[in-house]
Amino acid sequence: MNHHSEYNNDIEAAVEVMRRGGVIAYPTDTVWGIGCDAACAVAVRRIYEIKHRADSKALITLVADEDMLAGCIEGEIPQACLDYLRESDRPTTIVYPKGRNVASELLAEDGSIGIRITRDSYSNDLCRMLGGAVVSTSANISGEPAAKVYGDISKKILDSVDYVAFSGRDSVEALRPSRVVKLTEDGEIIVLRD
Template identity: 50%
Template structure:
């Protein structure tokens, strides 16, 4: 299947409130429309994850990031420009996202993806896409498609075909929390 067709099918599923399994700029992810609370609830249920532990989402561009965060601090732009590996930013003032995706303090974990498949998926979907590791909460993240448990495979509405054959090390993103006051806290290196 061509990547273009794979992305089209994934988008169709997300537009109907379904959840997908897809390759990202880090590990394989479970995704859905980040603005659809019912779809987000399905992801929490599949992962058996407490919904007080917020999920992250991916976007394709600076412009899209600004659609979901009220005031992006200057240090965020500096960090985005400086980092070489995928880095998720936790930013205050989340807006226009499903309420159950936003942390209790009003923040959101969000990352601009540059990896070709997930970038194109976000670009063509024209919205933020949930991106949480394809595993049951507490179990190791699936670095490659072959590492994904049957329970996760059976629990999604669509499994992307792109990059299924890969067998190489992938690691989760770095996570950095940025306060409006300029505070920087590294959550995961």
């Protein structure tokens, strides 16, 4: 069996689990993540439980491209924002003022949502095949260090998800978390985490 079909089978299996409302562990453009279909409230709530995370801490969502991003936020994406993303030299999550078409559990108390366009092949293909945004939060119990490589993920986390991606397990390149910036109502960009 060649690598290509193994990779495709891995993506298809992960998407199938997410379509049924399941939760997966998978490699992203930054650290290993726990994810689900961003539109599925039940799955999003399960991620909060798995991580022992307070609901007031919103989760990041990954999208494949600018079109998918536009479907998840209210209003137009400001040009300054698109320019910022296109010029960014590393994965950048932007907190937009108002989210839509996603589980309300993903929104912060003020209705804002953190979204990242992922350029990493696995997570990008995941979004494309699902046909929508995929939740991405670091694969760790809240307060513990993020899982930079597959070997960092605790057994507890691996046992609590429904599917663990095969792709990326061998990678030893430790990637850092994304830069996080906030887009204000009047179109300004403020760096929250560099």
